[in-house]
Amino acid sequence: MLIELNSITKILNQDPLFENLSLILEQSDRIGLVGENGSGKSTLFKLITGEENPSKGVINRKKNLTIGYLQQTFTPSDKIVKTYLLESDQLLNDLYHQLTLYEEKLATVSDDHQQLAKVMTHYGKLQHDFEENGGYDIEDRIASTLKALNSSELENKRLNQLSGGQRLRVELVRVILSNNDYLLLDEPTNYLDIAGIEWLENYLSHLQIPYMVISHDRQFLDRVTTKTLEIEDGQIVPYNGNYTRYTALKKERVEALQKNFLLKQQEKQKLKGQIKQYRQWGNESGNEKFYRKAKSLEKRLAKISLPYVPQESGNRLESVKVADRSANNVVKVNDLWSLIEDQILLEDVTFTIKRNDRIALIGRNGSGKSTLMKLIVGELTADEGTIELGNHVKMGYLPQQIEFPLYDVSILDYAKTIMPNEEAARRTLAHFGFYAQDVSKRLKSLSGGERVRLALLPLLQQKINFLLLDEPTNHLDIYAKEEIEHLLEDYSGTLVFISHDRYMIQKLSNRQLMIQDRHVVQVED
Template identity: 45%
Template sequence: MFIQLNQVTKNYGGIPVLEDISLEIHKGHKIGLIGENGSGKSTLLKLMVGIEGADSGTVSRKKNLIISYVQQMPKSSSESVFHYLIESFPKIQEVKQLLSYFETLFSTGEAIEEKQLLRYGQLQEEYEKIGGYTLEDRIISMLKGMNFSHKKEAYLSTLSGGEKILVEMIRILLTEADVYLLDEPTNHLDKEAMGWLESFIKNSKKTFVIVSHDRYFLDEVVQEILEIEDGNSQLFRGNYSFYKKEKRQQEEKLAKDYALQQKEIQKMQLAIRRYRQWGNESDNEKFYKKAKELEHRLEKIQRIRKPITDKKTIRGELIEEKRSGKEVVYVENIWKSYDEQAIFEEANCKIHWKDRISLEGRNGSGKTTFIQLLLGSELVDAGVISIGPAVSIGYLPQTISYKNEEQRVLDYFKEVEGTEEVLRRILANYSFFGEDVFKRLKDLSGGERVRLELAKLMQQSFNFLILDEPTNHLDITSREEIEQIIQSFNGTILIVSHDRYFVQKIAEKRLTIRDKQFTESLLEKKIG
């Protein structure tokens, strides 16, 4: 056993985040850690690695256990990505320097002592054992697998936040650890890189604990799901699809058992009232005694918790404008480039009424550029992009920013027509309750920004919906709610998403950008 948590509780500011968590992690286990945003998943990882301590209970680790965990982004520096990864293995660099010292010494032509040859041979064996001879090849292979080879010589200071996190994940995957703790590893990865990472984890004999909202990824790589709900944990011995099936059956059984118990409790309460009434009417002590016996039995009943029948954090529906013409988008021989870097060259495609399209391509292939061209925020260098008659567009951007970050949520939402009471009721449908509506926009989390923009979007009417990474920063529950809302929309849909489960649920076609051209194909459904 590598890691054991026994009845662990963790509080922040006196408020319990995790309660009575017990878990055993064994060699070779691959565990998916799921739960709503703020449920304590990242806290649990920190407890496992020892960054934070438990308020009660115990966390035990095998002696000399090596745990790799992406705690933070690498600091910006003038180091290249490749140099940073090489220098992340100081022991290898130390032995390499000693080998270089002896090789330089031997090349002078001076007499070589036997003890020097012996020491050199020992260093060679050690260098091989710690992976020194294969390190550079492994780095190059992993950069290629993650579609990051083009950034090999880029300075860390020039990378985006997401790219820095990716570099740090590559670094820990290169280490020879016993346990890898990964927090949202598929964020910032394109489809090919996700496939490579899935294969890497599946073929590895190491132990992985993975926090992820990527349901497709969880289906592919994990053998167990640990759910954190209301501070408590429950282990399901299967992948995400197994978890969903088991969870649904548990909830159905809980609802049935709760209803039966409530029926039994009501019968007993009614019998107690009757015995007391009969005792009052007849002044017979036997009736009082019988009522007391039933009351004692009622007190000893272990109450089944009431099932939460509505856990929704997002409630709403898309308002559909009157239908557009058959041809929604017509693209003919377009050219587009930035700083002499061509994105599209004589590219052609069409989007028709009621198409449900997943826009795909490697990172940097031009997906966001194409969306900006459709919105009119960018212009083509040559060729034609035509939006059909009666087409009205609803758009959710990937990067959500505000002109006035100091503005309060409620004030910002007043752009939507309605009284303050109506607006607060709408915001409550997207989990902005009470004082939440007075938060400054700059203080909103990524998930809160997505929910706020969804709330605005759903007050508009349109017949062509464009979504750029709509599930970013959202937990699984919120993703599933958005899926249901979008599935009910009868207009045309174009989505860009790394969430393959979401794509499978929504899209029917693929529009792939490759070699500066569009290729259309049907989407093979793997998820019902």
């Protein structure tokens, strides 16, 4: 046992997030932690690390246990990235400072041969320990890990100059380089491209220490976990196996619970009928034994409790309204060039999108995927070449960076700018998962997933036959991702989407175009 949570209760905003939750973490752990947004996954990590305390219960950790924790929020700092990463391993950091101290001592005792010998002996031991723990190749490891995550250019930047995605990648490198006994990784694949995700999968598959990950990337979970914990109604429900195995086991469990619920419900109805019958017979005959029988059955009835059955989230999204058929050639891109700050981003790009194509546009971060999509929708202008839209093309576009005209307005007020009738606006918002208690929230306080759902609202009111989506499932939990996928599976028009979610790519695309070395190439099966 490395960590034990015993009868934990956590109260947030006067409501219990966890109640009487218990969990043991062990040396063999390769755990995926799943649950709907708001179920308490990140809070559970903070309880394990001690960053937050439980309202009730006890958390025990093995003596001297060190926990590496990748979280979604960061401490502001103006340190250089390389310096920050060099400090990631506390043992190496301590040894380095001791080496520096003894190098200064060597200069002061050079005339005292006896003292010099003592200092040299200790200095030699420190050098040996520093080398044994990888101290002399730490800079190479920093450089190679940053390169693997497509982030080499960050090494000499200051932390306060980085975007959120860049800072997350730096924090991931720091956790990887640290010497810890247990890893907690909260959404480690956020902002990673497919190559970076695959590198991380390979790293974790060879890792000798236990870990738990929160992720909305189903294929990643399949490849790096052997056990799944689901937070459900304030409790932990364990399943042996990766994400795919978990979904099968959960389905079996829910079906068994539903069957048991129906049997208990039928038993209660049967007892109620019998009680009514015995009471009626007692009233008609005046025979006391019928009343006693009715009371006996009432005691049995009181002992029967209906089992809890997990409720599946209802479908919150309307279907896409499809316009009339477009021409067979939806988009023709010819000899296209695009420069960003005098640097060539796209070079001599030529391809055609046909009616009913379902294209996944893939490539490394920074390769130009979003730029190419903006060129197609007309938000940017090509430096050379042409983009021709076919006849009768009705385009709908969801950008990666979602912006609203105003942020200090409520969800309802925003919806009324699209459909002035308040009743219709409330009804439509409910279809998108914004109910009566939600519609007064300000746009500036929305989560990433809520922003995506709200941005889809005006898009899905239009008639569209060519839909372009730039990372539409970013910041969405697995359940919301699957909802988007169901919507897009039913959409019968032409689709182009950017995603690093391999599960989604395999499920929705019939073609893949990759931006590679400034060119667009067809990915062959």
